[in-house]
Amino acid sequence: MxxxxxxxxTILLLIPVLLVLVAxxxxxxxxxxxxxxxxxxxxxxxxxxxxxxxxxxTNLQALWNSVYxxxxxxxxxxxxxxxxxxxxxxxxxxxxxxxxxAAIMPIVLPSLVGVMAFMFLYGESGLVPNAIxxxxxxxKVPFKIGGISGILxxxxxxxxxxxxxxxxxxxxxxxxxxxxxxYNLGANRFKVFWKVTFPLLTxxxxxxxxxxxMISMASFSAPFLLAGGFRxxxxxxxxxxxxxxxxxxxxxxxILSVVSISFLLFMRWYQNRKDYRMASKGIGAHRxxxxxxxxxxxxxxxxxxxxxxxLLPHxTILLLSxxxxxxxxxxxxxxxxxxxxxxxxxEDPNIFKPLRNSLVMSVIATAGNLVFGxxxxxxxxxRRFVGKNFVDILVMIPWxxxxxVIGMNLVFAFNEPSVxxxxxxLVGTFWILxxxxxxxxxxxxxxxxxxxxxxLDDSIEEASRSLGAKWFYTFRRVLLPIIMxxxxxxxxxxxxxxxxxxPTSVLLYTISNRPISIEIMNQLRMFNMGQAAAYGMIQIGxxxxxxxxxxxxxGVKAERSLS
Amino acid sequence: xxxxxxxxxxxxxxxxIAVDQLNLDIKDGExxxxxxxxxxxxxxxxxxxxxxxxxxxxxxxxxxxxxTRVPPEKRNTxxxxxxxxxFPHMTVFENVAFGLKVRKVSSTEIKARVENILxxxxxxxxxxxxxxxxxxxxxQRVALARALVIEPEILLLDEPLSNLDAKLxxxxxxxxxxxxxxxxxxxxxxTHDQAEALSMSDRIAVFNFGVCHQVGTPxxxxxxxxxxxxxxxxxxxxxxxxTIKKTDDRHIYAEVSFGxxxxxxxxxxxPFNHKPGHDGPLxxxxxxxxxxxxxxxxxxxxxxxxxxxxxxxxxSHLYMEINIGGQLxxxxxxxxxxxxxxxxxxxxxxxxxxxxxxxxxxxxxxxS
Numbered sequence: 001m002x003x004x005x006x007x008x009x010t011i012l013l014l015i016p017v018l019l020v021l022v023a024x025x026x027x028x029x030x031x032x033x034x035x036x037x038x039x040x041x042x043x044x045x046x047x048x049x050x051x052x053x054x055x056x057x058t059n060l061q062a063l064w065n066s067v068y069x070x071x072x073x074x075x076x077x078x079x080x081x082x083x084x085x086x087x088x089x090x091x092x093x094x095x096x097x098x099x100x101x102a103a104i105m106p107i108v109l110p111s112l113v114g115v116m117a118f119m120f121l122y123g124e125s126g127l128v129p130n131a132i133x134x135x136x137x138x139x140k141v142p143f144k145i146g147g148i149s150g151i152l153x154x155x156x157x158x159x160x161x162x163x164x165x166x167x168x169x170x171x172x173x174x175x176x177x178x179x180x181x182x183y184n185l186g187a188n189r190f191k192v193f194w195k196v197t198f199p200l201l202t203x204x205x206x207x208x209x210x211x212x213x214m215i216s217m218a219s220f221s222a223p224f225l226l227a228g229g230f231r232x233x234x235x236x237x238x239x240x241x242x243x244x245x246x247x248x249x250x251x252x253x254x255i256l257s258v259v260s261i262s263f264l265l266f267m268r269w270y271q272n273r274k275d276y277r278m279a280s281k282g283i284g285a286h287r288x289x290x291x292x293x294x295x296x297x298x299x300x301x302x303x304x305x306x307x308x309x310x311l312l313p314h315x316t317i318l319l320l321s322x323x324x325x326x327x328x329x330x331x332x333x334x335x336x337x338x339x340x341x342x343x344x345x346x347e348d349p350n351i352f353k354p355l356r357n358s359l360v361m362s363v364i365a366t367a368g369n370l371v372f373g374x375x376x377x378x379x380x381x382x383r384r385f386v387g388k389n390f391v392d393i394l395v396m397i398p399w400x401x402x403x404x405v406i407g408m409n410l411v412f413a414f415n416e417p418s419v420x421x422x423x424x425x426l427v428g429t430f431w432i433l434x435x436x437x438x439x440x441x442x443x444x445x446x447x448x449x450x451x452x453x454x455x456l457d458d459s460i461e462e463a464s465r466s467l468g469a470k471w472f473y474t475f476r477r478v479l480l481p482i483i484m485x486x487x488x489x490x491x492x493x494x495x496x497x498x499x500x501x502x503p504t505s506v507l508l509y510t511i512s513n514r515p516i517s518i519e520i521m522n523q524l525r526m527f528n529m530g531q532a533a534a535y536g537m538i539q540i541g542x543x544x545x546x547x548x549x550x551x552x553x554x555g556v557k558a559e560r561s562l563s
Numbered sequence: 564x565x566x567x568x569x570x571x572x573x574x575x576x577x578x579x580i581a582v583d584q585l586n587l588d589i590k591d592g593e594x595x596x597x598x599x600x601x602x603x604x605x606x607x608x609x610x611x612x613x614x615x616x617x618x619x620x621x622x623x624x625x626x627x628x629x630x631t632r633v634p635p636e637k638r639n640t641x642x643x644x645x646x647x648x649x650f651p652h653m654t655v656f657e658n659v660a661f662g663l664k665v666r667k668v669s670s671t672e673i674k675a676r677v678e679n680i681l682x683x684x685x686x687x688x689x690x691x692x693x694x695x696x697x698x699x700x701x702x703q704r705v706a707l708a709r710a711l712v713i714e715p716e717i718l719l720l721d722e723p724l725s726n727l728d729a730k731l732x733x734x735x736x737x738x739x740x741x742x743x744x745x746x747x748x749x750x751x752x753x754t755h756d757q758a759e760a761l762s763m764s765d766r767i768a769v770f771n772f773g774v775c776h777q778v779g780t781p782x783x784x785x786x787x788x789x790x791x792x793x794x795x796x797x798x799x800x801x802x803x804x805x806t807i808k809k810t811d812d813r814h815i816y817a818e819v820s821f822g823x824x825x826x827x828x829x830x831x832x833x834p835f836n837h838k839p840g841h842d843g844p845l846x847x848x849x850x851x852x853x854x855x856x857x858x859x860x861x862x863x864x865x866x867x868x869x870x871x872x873x874x875x876x877x878x879s880h881l882y883m884e885i886n887i888g889g890q891l892x893x894x895x896x897x898x899x900x901x902x903x904x905x906x907x908x909x910x911x912x913x914x915x916x917x918x919x920x921x922x923x924x925x926x927x928x929x930x931s
Contacts, residue, residue, distance in 0.1 A: 005634060459648035462615055465635040466642040467662035467713060481652045 009471065010383040014391075017376045021394040023420035024439050028409035029257070029397065035250035035412050047251040062231040063255065069148065069232060070216035073155035074209045080156060081163025082205065084306075089171045093296050099303040104165065105310050106158045108543050109317075110500030111221040112517050113536035116524065117313035118145065118154050119225060120320060127316065150226035155216055157313075162215070163208045170204035203271070210267045214260055218402030220503035225524075234404045234503070241408065241507060250412065253405045264400035314540060320533035341534035351531065354519035355538060361430075361515060362498035365437035370491045372438075373445030378479070380446070381453040382461070399443035407507035410436055430513045436504040441494035448490025452483040485554035492546040500539045565625045565716040565749055566591045567612060572621030574607055581607040582773045585621070589751065589766075594743055596752045598760040599770030600796070605753045606721060608770075612751060613719050614638050625716065636665075641710030641748075642719040646726065647702045649694040655681070655705050656690040662713035680712045683742070700731040704738065711746065718750040724759065736763060757797045761785060769793045776926070787835065790924045791846045798850065801892050805847035805922055817922060819847055821867070822889025829864045829917045837922040844925040851882070853919040854894040856905070857912040865915040871907055881905065885913060 037043050051059045088100040109117065121128050122145040129141035136142075145153055174197065182192045223232045233256050240249035324340035344351050379385075380392060398406060414426035414435075426432045456479070464474040502517040509518050516535050523532035567589040574582040582604040589595045597605035610616045611623060614635030623631045630638060641662075649658050656677055663673045681687045684704040694702060703723060710718060720739070724732045740763060743750055754760055760767050761781040768778045769792075777789040788794035791802055808816040808827065815830040815837055828847070830836050860866065869887035881896045883905065894913065896905075905911070 005632070457646055457648060459644040459646055460650065462613075462635070463642065463644060463648035463709075464650070464661065465615075466613055466638070466640055466719075467709065468636045468639070468665045469661070470636055473665065478650055482650070 007385075010379065010385050013375065013379050013383065014385060017372070017379055018391065020372055021376075021391065021442075024410075024435065025394055025397050025442070027418075027420060028406075028413035028439075029401075031412040032250050032253050032257075032405070032409045035247060036254045038247055038250075047247055048255075051248075051251050051255065058231060059233075059236065059252065062233045062236045062252075065231060066217055066233040066256075067259075069151055069155070069219075070213045072152055073159055073216040074212045076152060076156035077160040077163050077212050078205070078209065080160035081208070082167050084160070085164050085167035085171060087299065089168050091299070093299045093303075095300055095303055099307060100168075102307045102310055104161055105314065106161050108540055108547070109158070109313060110497075110502075110517075110536070110539045110543070111158065111219075112225075112500065112502045112520060113317060113539055114158060114313060115154055115221050115225045116520065116532060116536060117316045118150065118157070120529065121312060121316050122153070123150075146226055147228050147230045151219070151222045151230075151232075154222040154226065155219065157310075159212045159215060162211050163205070166204045166208040166211075167201060170201050174200050206270060207267065210263055210270070214263050214400065217256065217260055217263075218404070218503075220402070220404055220506075224502075224506075234402055237404045237408060238507065241411070246412075249408055253408045257401055257405050260400045260402060260405075261397075264396065317533045317536045317540065320529050321537045323530040323533075325528050325530055341530045344531070345534055345538070354514055354516050355535065357513050358499045358515040358517075361434045361513065362437060362495050364434040365441065365498050366491055366495040368434075368438045369441050369445040369494050370487070372442065373449050373491070374480075374483075374487060376442075377446050377449035377453055378475075381450055382458065395446050396443055398439050398441075403440060403501070403503035404507065406439055407436060407504040410439070410504075410508065427508065428510055430510070432508045433505060433513060433515065436508055437498040437501055440501065440504060441497060444494050444497070445487075445490045448493070449483065449487045452486030456482060489546075489550035489554045492550060496539070496543045496546050499542060566627075567717065567749065567751075568622075568624040568627070569608070569612075570622040570624065572608075572611065572618045572623065574604075574611060574616060575619045580773055582611075582618075585775055587768060587775070587778065589749060592747045592749055594750045594752065594763060594765045596754060596760045596764040596767045597770060598754060598757060598767050598796075600755055603770040604773040605755075605768075605770045607773075609719055609721055609751060609753050612717070613640055613642050638717075639713070639715050640717045640719055641713055641715030643703075643706045643710050643721065643723045645722045647706040649702055649705055649709075651694060653694070654690070655686060655692050655694060655697070658694060658705055659709045659712050662709065666713065676712055677708075680708045683711075683745070684708045684738070699727050700735060703727065703731075703735055707739070707742065711742065711748075715748065718746075718748045720750065720752045722753055722755070724754070724756075739763070761797070769796060771796070787921070788848070788923065790926045791848070792927050794846075794848050794923060795927075799893055799895075801849050801851065801854075802846045802925075803848075803890065804925070805845050807845070807922065814917070815922065817847055817920075820890070821887045824888040826867065826888075828915060828920060830920045830922060831918045833918075836918070836920060841924040845922050846925045848921045848923055849915055849919060851893040851895040852880075853916060854892065855914040855916060856894060856896050857914060860912050861914070863914060864917055865920070866912055867915070868910065868912050871905060871909045871911060874905060874907055885911070887913070 036047055037045065039046050084103055088096060088103065106114070120126055122143075123129075124141070124144045124146070126141075126144065129144055132138070133141050178200070179192055179196055182196045187195065218234060219232075220234045220238070223230070223235045224238070227235060233252060237249050237252045237256065240246075240252060319337075320334070321341055322337040322339065323334040324336055324338060345355065346352060376391075376395060380388065380395070401409070410432060411427055414421050414432060417423045417425055426435065460478060460482070461474055464478045465471070469477070499515075500517060501515070502521075505515050505517050506521070509515060514522075516539065520532045520535050523529075523535070567587070569585055569587040569589075572582060572585045573580065585604075585608060587595075597608060599605045607616060611618050614630075614633060614637075617632055621631075622629055625638070650661065653661070659677045659680060660673050663676060668676070678687060678690070681690055684707055686701060686704050686708065689697065689701065694705060697705065703726075706723070723739070724735055727735060736759065739752075752760075752763065761784070764781055766778060766780055767784050769776045769784060771792050777784060777793045779787070784793065785797055788797060788800075794800045794802060803819050803821075805817045805819050808818050810816070810832055813832055815832050817828045817830050818825055819828050820826075830847070857866065860868070867887050869885040869892070871883050872886045872891060873884040875882045876898075878898065880898055883894050883896070885892045885894055892913065
């Protein structure tokens, strides 16, 4: 019997949280690890031996390709994101706030849909190369994307946003008086930038680099559609699974996980090492008006061109979604436009079904995320217990693990009956996908809830208790109403991400519960671009709606929770 | 209303002992202040009374009833937090009504009681405002109203004025005193501000490093500090190391070092001036306002010559630092025509009245 009533209660809350984390995060990871140590039924490390041996060049090559692509993605994204962050946060010119909003638009594009848009825009039969060909009367298309260049361009397009957002927020947190102090002490612009501003930004830049590196290592959609013969590790896992080489797939998963988790640990260590939090409060905006007219309009032009490039993919998807099936075959450009695809989407039950599947499964997964997220976050933020760090790490694992690995973990854990699945085999059933979506988005919801709970002073809860309210009443009537906006915005984001989720879907779907992303892939295979694009537009619309609701009604910058 | 007994309480957080061997008897209806620097254990003690912490050892009683392990919601205490802890999603009315709703009071009665208390704290115009629209002082009054409306047996105030600016602080001090007189609730007030403590309290407990050094009325605490910590924490004081040479019926003969020089001072042999029984280092103390300034030497005991090092003019009084053999003494002199002519560098004489010198234990281990 534990003496302290509070401790007892903490344990009571902790039990379900731990149970879920152990059953659906830890246990599946361990199953994958065990599988990778098996060969012909006996324990051995020979799978790893083979992975790193010279004979199986493909695996090592894929690992190297993944690292190499990720490093280049970091470099490209940084080169776009950091200057943009500076221009938009330090200078004022006409249209600045519009451009800075447009700069986060790539986030509104689900990864699979984004890749699809890039294929139509810049691929072999893409609209842009063909338009240039026709315009200048060239023999062949002047350029096309595919393979490494394709993957890199898509990565740079989607991932520069992480640099842009983290660096922007770091810039806005710099107290202007620090730079003024440096000027006052006699430093010139160049000195101030390199000796004061830049060092203050390094934590943000390093954090963004690590983040982009991890996301890029895990990237699946871009290589899946664009790689051609080019192999990366996340894709290799998928191929091994399709070929039935489960032990190889497990080994590849473990190796990819080790790379990702070491980056996560490195990131945590780095963030804890240096604390550049500003001591001063009440930091005002610090933008200088661009007075030189040539420079001013040059910036505006660059901004306009940038926005066009940024929004071209969205526009392309919209355009394609209006092209009915069978009207764009041999022509260079589509000629017929109408809303046929949308009509079919809502009238033909066969075409509607994937959308319904995605929505139903995402609602189930997200409801789970909401309940679990609030409970886990409350315990982590407001309660004290031994081993909090361990629970914290368990929560973060699904964030560090590439989606492909999470999919494989669930395959290994639930392709046979277990206590955690109530003695059922989940693989091949309806339930495996909602479970995968749930696991994928645990960190997102817990973290966004943590953010609001940390803001909430403990004395609020104590005030309610001292006024005579029991814990549950306090939780229901005081805590929940206060944190709900933050929690909901995180949860809604998890919902739209679930609707668009591709990597785990492709590993775990069944024909009867195939989600939107799988159907997009099928439609692309049948060259039915219009229908694929219509599905894409639905997703874009959902994401835009969620961001709008979060900003408007909850006053939360939901896109921040993505990084 | 209730009396509170704290019986030999200790509170440890891991290896750190926040409060140790604490014994307090707080009377029914008393305004009792916990005073001390930050981290001294005063808030920890308050939170043990509120029920947010349970003591590691010892017993907390309300009206002789053991409350040591009763959860906070069953104690019927009203607490005002340092940051007010108003519920941000509720209006002023809803905030104040919260405790009554929890107690399942009928809605008509809630309305009447909330309106009544809001008018008492002069916020009846603001019932429908969101709390974020209120100023600091108004938020403070909502917090007070919320704590008072449940008619608590004990009112707990945790540094309630520390977030207010000076003018509001004075206003709220009046307000709290007014409410205290009107309701007569046993009130515990935590503060690090000695002026607040002296002006408001019936009794004060002075804390440092988890230990209660002295309990007494403001007058006792100021005039008869139990040791050098209390003396130094409350008001200004001169403290010098001292050894007792001999005692007779009327006097204590004390040897005090002024810089390199040792001087013998006479101190009344009276319990006010010295309580025997402490065998550690001792200090001799005198308040700056007790020192008598003489322009020329006079007959009498404890007269020393010195030089004025610094003079600051405060309107009602002059503050000066007087160098006596290398040792600086602080002295306050009421402003009148005769003394305002004193200037830095003047040679003067001081008398340390033998009935106002006190010899007290030195617990800080600090020589000066």
